[in-house]
Every structure is written in structure tokens, then in C-alpha cells.
Amino acid sequence: MYTAAVFLPLIGSFIAGILTFAGGVANEKTKKKIDRGSQLATVGAMLLAAVAATFAFIDIVVHANTGNVELFTWVSSGTLEFSWALRGDTLALVMLLMVTWISSMIHIYSIGYMSHDKSIPRFMAYLSLFTFFMLMLVTSNNLVQLFFGWEGVGLASYLLIGFWYEKQSACAAAIKAFVVNRVGDFGFVLGIFATFVLFDSISFDTIFGLAEDKSQATMSVFGGDFHALTVICLMLFVGAMGKSAQLGLHTWLPDAMEGPTPVSALIHAATMVTAGVFMVARLSPLFEYSDTALTVVTVVGGSTAIFAATVGCVQNDIKRVIAYSTCSQLGYMFFALGVSAYSAGVFHLVTHAFFKALLFLGAGSVIHAMSDEQDMRNMGGLWRLIPVTYVLMWIGSLALAGVWPFSGFYSKDTILESAWGAGTEVGYYAFWMGIGAAFLTAFYSWRLLIMTFHGESRADEVTLAHVHESPKVMILPLIFLAMGALFVGFLTFDFFVGQHTKSFWGNSLLILDSHPALENAHQSPLWVILLPSVAGVSGITLAYLMYMLAPDLPAALASGFQRTYRFLLNKWYFDELYDRIFVRPCFLLGHGFWKSGDGALIDGVGPDGVASAVRDIARRASALQSGFLYHYAFAMLLGVAALITWFLVARG
Numbered sequence: 001m002y003t004a005a006v007f008l009p010l011i012g013s014f015i016a017g018i019l020t021f022a023g024g025v026a027n028e029k030t031k032k033k034i035d036r037g038s039q040l041a042t043v044g045a046m047l048l049a050a051v052a053a054t055f056a057f058i059d060i061v062v063h064a065n066t067g068n069v070e071l072f073t074w075v076s077s078g079t080l081e082f083s084w085a086l087r088g089d090t091l092a093l094v095m096l097l098m099v100t101w102i103s104s105m106i107h108i109y110s111i112g113y114m115s116h117d118k119s120i121p122r123f124m125a126y127l128s129l130f131t132f133f134m135l136m137l138v139t140s141n142n143l144v145q146l147f148f149g150w151e152g153v154g155l156a157s158y159l160l161i162g163f164w165y166e167k168q169s170a171c172a173a174a175i176k177a178f179v180v181n182r183v184g185d186f187g188f189v190l191g192i193f194a195t196f197v198l199f200d201s202i203s204f205d206t207i208f209g210l211a212e213d214k215s216q217a218t219m220s221v222f223g224g225d226f227h228a229l230t231v232i233c234l235m236l237f238v239g240a241m242g243k244s245a246q247l248g249l250h251t252w253l254p255d256a257m258e259g260p261t262p263v264s265a266l267i268h269a270a271t272m273v274t275a276g277v278f279m280v281a282r283l284s285p286l287f288e289y290s291d292t293a294l295t296v297v298t299v300v301g302g303s304t305a306i307f308a309a310t311v312g313c314v315q316n317d318i319k320r321v322i323a324y325s326t327c328s329q330l331g332y333m334f335f336a337l338g339v340s341a342y343s344a345g346v347f348h349l350v351t352h353a354f355f356k357a358l359l360f361l362g363a364g365s366v367i368h369a370m371s372d373e374q375d376m377r378n379m380g381g382l383w384r385l386i387p388v389t390y391v392l393m394w395i396g397s398l399a400l401a402g403v404w405p406f407s408g409f410y411s412k413d414t415i416l417e418s419a420w421g422a423g424t425e426v427g428y429y430a431f432w433m434g435i436g437a438a439f440l441t442a443f444y445s446w447r448l449l450i451m452t453f454h455g456e457s458r459a460d461e462v463t464l465a466h467v468h469e470s471p472k473v474m475i476l477p478l479i480f481l482a483m484g485a486l487f488v489g490f491l492t493f494d495f496f497v498g499q500h501t502k503s504f505w506g507n508s509l510l511i512l513d514s515h516p517a518l519e520n521a522h523q524s525p526l527w528v529i530l531l532p533s534v535a536g537v538s539g540i541t542l543a544y545l546m547y548m549l550a551p552d553l554p555a556a557l558a559s560g561f562q563r564t565y566r567f568l569l570n571k572w573y574f575d576e577l578y579d580r581i582f583v584r585p586c587f588l589l590g591h592g593f594w595k596s597g598d599g600a601l602i603d604g605v606g607p608d609g610v611a612s613a614v615r616d617i618a619r620r621a622s623a624l625q626s627g628f629l630y631h632y633a634f635a636m637l638l639g640v641a642a643l644i645t646w647f648l649v650a651r652g
Contacts, residue, residue, distance in 0.1 A: 001059065002069055002086055005052035005096060006135045009103070012045030013128035020121040038121035042128045043107045049135075050100040057093045061504075067093070068141065075144070080196070082203050085141040089508035091346065095138035095278060098350050102270040102357050103131040105477035109361050110262040112474035113368060117260075123163060127266065130156035134271040138278055143192045143202040146279065150188065150243065153272045154181050160267070161259040173255035180252040184242015191235035194219065198228050208285040208510070215289040233286055233293035237300075240276030244330050247304040251574055253327055257319040261364030264319055268326040269357035274349050277333045281342045285510040288340065294515075295426050298338025298419075302430035305331030307572065309440035313447070314558075314568045317374050318363045321448050325400060326356055328437050332415050335430035340515035341418035343505055347489075347496035348411035354484030355399035355408060361478055362393040365470040366452060371463050376448065381457035385467045390453050392478045397449055399485040401442040401536045407489030412438065413532050414497050414521060420528045421520025431528075438532050442539025450547040497521075 016038040060067035067088015074084040086092070107127060114123055133156055137149025154177075162174030192202060198214055199207050211229070219228035240246070245253035253273070257264055267273060280287060280297065287293055305328050312324035329352050336345035367374055369386050383390040399406035402413060416438070419431040457464055469475070495504040497518060511518065546553045558565040570576065603609075 001052045002056040002067065002088060002096075002139075003071075005049045005056055005100060006086060006139055007132070008045045008049040008052065009042075009100075009128045009135065010132040012042040013125045013132060015041040015045075016121045016125035016128065020119070020125055035120040038124045039111050042124040043104070043111065045128065046100065046104040046107045046131065049131075050097075050104045053093075053096045053100040056088075057097050060088045061090050061093050079200050080202075082142045082144065082201075084145060086139040087141040087204065088139075090505050091278075091282060091508035092139050094346065094350065096135060098353055099131065099134050099138065099270050102353050102481070103127075103134075103266060105480050106262050106266050106270075106357065106361070109265075109364070109474050109477040110260075112471045113262055113364055114260060119163075123160075123260070126156060126159045126163065127262065130160060130266060130271060134275070137275055141204055143195060143204075143207075146282075147188065147192060150239070150275060150279075151185070153275060154178065154185070154243075157181075157256070157267055157272050160263040161256050163259055163263065167258065170258040173252075173258040176255050177252040180249055181242045184239045184249050187235045187237075187242075188239025191232050191239065194228075194232045194235060198232065204282070211285045211289060227290065227292070229286055230290040230292045233283070233290045234296060236283065236286075237280065237293065237297060240279050240334075241300065242276075243279075244273050244276030244334070245304075245327050246276070246300050246330065246334060247307050248300075250304065250308070250327055251571075251578065254315075254320050254323045254571070257317065257323055261319065261360060261367060264323070265357045265360035265364070268323060268360060270353045273326060273330060274333075274353070277330065277337065277345060277349050280334070280337045281346050281509060284337075284340075284342050287337070288510050288512045288515065294338050294340065296338075298335045298426040298430050301331045301334030301336070301338055302419075302426075302433035303331070304328065304334065305430075305437040306433040306440075307331075309437040309444070310568055311571050312444045313440055314565060315444075316377050318366060318376050318379075318448060318452060319360070319374055321376075321444055322356070322359050322363055325359075325441065325444070328441065329356070329400075331437070332412060332434060335434065336415040336418055339419050339422035339424070339427050339430065339517040340511050341415065341422075341497075341518040341521065342509045342511065343501055344411070344414045344418050344497050344518060344521070346509075347492070348408075348415055350492070350496075351399070351407035351411040351485075351489045354481050354488055355396045355406070358392060358396040358478060358481035358485050359400065361474070361481065362389055362396055365389040365474055365478065366393075368470055368474070369467045370459065371466055373459065373463060376451040378458050378460075378463075379452045380455045380459070381453070382467065383453040386469045388469055388475055389478075392475075392482050393449060393453070395482045395485050397445040399489075401445050401540065402438060402532055403536060404533065405486075405490055407485050407487070409533075410489035410493045411496075413529070414493075414518075416532050417521035417524040417528055418517040420524055422515075422517035423520065427517065435531055435535050439535040439539040442536040443543045446540045446543035447547055450543060454548065455551070 019034045019038045019041070022034055056067075059065050067086075069086040069088060071084045071086070073081070075082055107124070110124065110127065114120055117123060130153060133149050133152025135149075136152060137146055140146035140149060158174045158178045161177055162170050164170045195207060196202050198217060198219065199210055201207060215229060217228040218225040219231050221231055242249040253268075256267060259267075287297070308324045308327035308331065312321050312328065315321045315324060329348070333345040333348050333352075336342070336348065365386065366379070366382065366389060369382070369389070370379065373379065395406070399408040402408045416431055416434045419427045419434060421427075459467075494500050501518070546557075567573070
């Protein structure tokens with residue numbers, strides 16, 4: 001069952017890929033059959049994978065059967081030896097279960113959302129391929145296998161974000177995502193190399209078994225000796241920052257909205273952006289022995305949470321608001337990991353996957369109803385026209401805002417209480433950044449709801465006349481995700497972070513006794529427990545005040561605080577800063593190498609120079625071919641004279 005759950009999406013992707021080539025030469029009637037066949041193959045494979053994952057979870061986690069599955073020896077070279085194997089512990093099975101079910105819902109939703117697209121088999125193939133690589137990542141049993149899945153989701157994200165490659169903006173967004181992630185992946189690769197240098201292995205069992213013995217080891221870097229595990233963890237975390245869009249390497253995330261909405265849901269909810277969170281949780285036996293690395297993770301996570309929340313408050317594209325919300329929520333997950341509340345971070349990863357997929361697909365339902373309109377300033381008054389989508393978006397927003405009894409309440413509050421319970425300066429910093437982000441999250445969530453569904457309609461009459469509720473094939477997956485947003489937090493709380501935590505997670509997560517943040521979270525002061533809810537209600541109230549009761553107030557504030565507004569609207573000018581520091585110099589350098597190096601030196605001296613010299617010699621030689629008989633006779637006489645002269649000189 002375990003192996004089937006991992007490889008079924010690959011089989012579905014392979015079938016859809018074959019149908020993609022067949023569809024390119026088919027007539028219209030045959031093409032429709034091919035489109036339906038690719039949908040049935042990929043959706044069927046994903047649903048079977050989800051069912052298999054459920055049985056595997058019950059067998060391995062619930063019944064405590066041995067879960068590791070070794071497929072074959074992958075590399076055996078000297079001391080470097082590891083197998084291609086599936087790791088069967090609780091962390092892997094939780095991720096497997098979450099990814100397969102949410103991806104299945106997104107596959108089903110895509111049948112309706114992409115029904116008019118001309119490249120349906122290609123889209124479904126990419127979607128399933130993306131899922132397979134994520135499953136390889138979360139079930140990996142060594143760092144190289146994890147890196148295979150890591151790079152695979154990067155490749156698949158490039159293909160999906162740039163799926164509509166006819167659009168220049170989609171191509172640019174795909175390249176941006178790919179390049180920014182390569183920056184993070186460079187750090188990840190260095191971390192893998194350093195791990196092998198220290199442990200002489202990249203297999204998790206070996207590394208984790210030796211972590212305590214190597215906890216005081218040092219490593220020479222740039223001529224100095226540093227704590228080895230700190231060096232390794234920081235380099236690996238750079239990879240996590242890129243993949244999970246943490247502050248500094250986050251710029252690709254909002255641009256990824258250029259892909260179809262199901263892509264946004266899959267990337268932002270269940271797969272790619274959560275890979276960094278998973279990786280840090282998986283490597284908790286290493287991070288636990290480096291307080292410096294944990295401090296960096298906490299500060300970066302807390303800073304990302306507040307940064308993305310501020311930017312989300314002023315975005316007007318409905319998908320970009322939700323994208324920055326994802327970035328902010330990832331910050332929560334990371335500072336939970338940073339204070340050693342790993343299970344709380346993974347808990348929020350799982351609950352967030354349900355309500356964020358719900359919000360993205362709900363936004364897709366709105367866009368579908370509005371004939372591809374994404375600007376909330378051109379919406380309004382939609383709740384009467386698409387009431388089911390409206391209710392489902394409310395459920396997702398309540399979960400995101402952390403309102404009781406929705407799933408986000410249980411996971412987000414546990415993270416904030418853990419940050420306080422850490423009792424460290426960085427823990428307090430993360431707590432207050434998280435409280436600020438909770439207030440802003442509730443504010444921009446209700447700003448989205450009010451601008452989209454309430455007030456007078458701002459859409460043109462033609463668009464408004466075509467507004468309609470999405471078909472059942474799109475609504476039913478939303479209802480499934482809404483059930484997750486409602487009940488997953490409550491049902492799994494005791495296992496993820498409550499009284500059954502240790503027995504549930506077993507050896508898949510390591511927390512040292514010196515890091516009691518999660519234990520202390522359950523004894524938090526009353527004001528710490530209540531403050532996130534107060535912040536959420538305050539944010540909702542402010543959104544109602546500004547966008548329902550005093551709708552002229554936002555424009556007045558934007559005009560009165562124009563610099564602040566533009567600062568937030570331009571995303572703290574990170575893109576402009578990177579453009580000036582990195583992009584323009586790289587283009588200038590590339591242009592210089594192209595013109596001076598490649599053009600003038602290499603081509604000029606090399607092939608172009610040789611060709612030019614041959615042409616010049618040929619031109620001069622061709623001048624001798626005049627066509628006049630007396631010229632040729634004169635040349636012959638010169639030749640005879642030269643031969644006689646040579647003969648006389650040689651005889652003399």
C-alpha cells in the first residue's frame with residue numbers, strides 16, 4: 001500500500017503525458033476523448049493513492065507495524081552507500097496522507113476549472129508529476145533522495161507556473177521561481193556535502209544516530225573553526241528559505257499566481273512551499289543541537305510572518321492576497337520549529353493545507369464566475385449570485401483567522417503559546433510578531449470577503465450578466481476541504497500537540513529536555529491564551545469599519561499615508577532592490593561578456609576571424625582570375641623565369 005501510494009501519481013502522469021502527444025494530432029472529437037481520458041487516469045490514480053495512503057497510515061502508525069520499504073540500492077561507491085527507500089514513520093505518513101488527499105481534491109477541481117483549456121492532458125500530467133515528486137520528498141530516507149524530490153517539485157513548479165507559456169508574464173514568473181529557488185538550493189547542496197563530511201553518510205538513520213556524538217564537533221569554514229552542526233543546519237535552512245519563501249527568498253511566491261488557480265492551490269497549500277518546513281522537522285535531531293540555527297529559524301519565521309501580513313493588507317488581486325497569506329503562515333510554522341515545537345509547526349502545516357487550499361480554490365471559483373477577473377476592485381455584491389462559494393470562503397477565512405472552533409484556532413494558538421513558552425528573547429520576538437500577524441491576517445481576510453462579496457457590484461454589466469455558481473465538480477472538492485478546515489484541528493489536536501503527542505510522533509521528531517516550549521505552552525497565562533483571539537476579532541472589526549461602515553476611509557488613509565501605502569503596495573521594494581543589486585549588474589555583465597568576450601574575442605579571433613581571413617585571401621586570389629589570355633601567358637612566363645632562376649642558383 002505504501003509503495004502504491006507513492007508511485008500511482010507517477011503512473012497517472014505518464015499516461016496523461018502519452019495522451020498529450022496523441023492529442024496534438026487528433027481531430028476535435030478524438031481530442032475531447034483524450035482530454036477525458038487524461039482526467040480519468042490522473043484523478044483515478046490520485047484517488048487510489050489517497051486510499052492507499054490511508055491504509056498505509058493505519059497499518060504503520062495506528063497498528064505500529066514496520067514501515068520502511070527498501071526498493072533497491074541506489075549508490076554504492078566507497079563509503080558512500082545508500083538505498084532508494086521509503087521511510088515509514090509518523091512524520092512521513094502524515095505528510096503522505098495530507099498530500100494525496102488534498103492533491104486528489106485539486107485534481108478533481110481541475111476537471112471543471114480547466115474544462116475550456118486547449119492543453120488539458122499536459123496540465124493533468126504536470127499536476128500528477130508535481131504530486132509524485134512531493135511524495136518522493138516526504139518519504140525519503142536519505143538526503144540525496146530528499147534532494148531528488150526537492151528538485152523535482154522545483155522543476156514541476158516551473159512547468160506549472162509557466163503553463164500558459166503564451167503569456168510573457170507567466171514565462172517570467174516561472175523563470176523567477178526557478179532562479180530564486182536555485183539560490184536556496186545552492187545552500188542546500190552545500191549542507192548535504194557538509195553532512196557527508198561530518199557523518200560519512202547521508203542516510204537519516206546513520207546521521208540521527210551519530211548526531212549527539214557529533215554535537216560538539218567543529219568544521220573548518222573559510223579558514224576558521226565553527227560548530228559543525230550549526231554550519232550544516234544554517235546551510236540546509238537556506239534551502240528551506242528558498243523553497244518555503246521566507247523573507248529574503250520570498251519574491252517568487254506572489255508571482256507564481258500567473259499559473260492556473262489549481263496550481264496555486266497545490267503549490268501553496270500542500271506541496272512545494274511546505275517542503276522547507278518538512279525538511280527542518282525531519283532534521284530535528286540535527287537542529288536540536290544547534291541553538292544558533294534554531295535562533296535564526298525563529299527570527300526569520302517571525303519576521304516573515306509580519307512582513308507578508310503587512311503586504312497582504314494592500315493587495316488588490318484576490319490570489320495575491322492569499323499568496324501573501326501563505327507566506328505569512330509559513331513564517332508561523334518556521335518560528336514554531338525554531339522554538340523546538342516541531343509537532344506544532346507540522347500541525348499548522350496540515351491544518352493550513354486544508355483551509356488554504358479551500359481559499360485558493362474558492363478564489364478560483366470566484367474568478368471562474370467573474371470570467372477570469374481577479375481584481376477585487378472590480379467585484380462586490382457577489383454573495384447573492386454565488387452563495388455556495390461565499391459560504392465556503394467564509395469557512396476558509398474563519399480558519400485562517402484562527403477563530404474557534406475552526407482548525408486554524410488550534411494550530412495557530414498552539415504555535416503562539418509555544419513561542420511564549422520558550423521563555424527566550426527570540427521566542428518573545430516571534431510571539432509578538434505572530435500576534436501582530438494574527439491581527440493583520442484577520443483584517444486582510446475580511447477585507448477580501450467584503451470587497452469581493454459585499455457592497456455594490458463594481459463589475460461591468462457584461463461580466464455581471466455571466467456570473468454563475470461553479471459546477472459540482474468544482475464545488476464538491478471545496479466542501480471536502482471545508483470539512484477539513486472545520487474539524488481536522490479539533491480531531492487531531494491531542495495527537496499532534498496534546499496528551500498523546502509523544503506516543504504519536506515516536507522517534508520521527510526529536511525534542512531535547514532543554515527545549516520545553518511545547519510543554520510550557522499548555523501552562524500559558526490566560527492573557528497569552530486569549531490574546532490571539534482578541535487580535536483576530538479586532539482585525540475583523542477594523543475591516544468591517546473600513547470597508548463596510550466607512551468605505552471612504554481606506555482611500556483617505558492611503559492618501560494621507562502615501563509613502564507607507566506605496567511601501568506596502570510595492571512589497572517593501574524587495575523586487576526593486578534585487579533588480580538594482582543583482583539583476584541589472586548581471587545583465588550588464590552578461591552583455592559585456594557577450595559583446596566583448598564572446599563576440600569580439602572568441603568569435604572575432606576564432607571562427608569569425610578565420611572565416612574573414614579565408615574570405616580576404618580568396619578575394620585577393622580571385623583577382624588573379626581576370627579572364628584575359630595575355631595575363632595568363634605573362635604569369636606562365638614569370639613561372640618559367642622563376643624555375644630557370646631557381647635551377648641556375650641551385651646548380652651554382
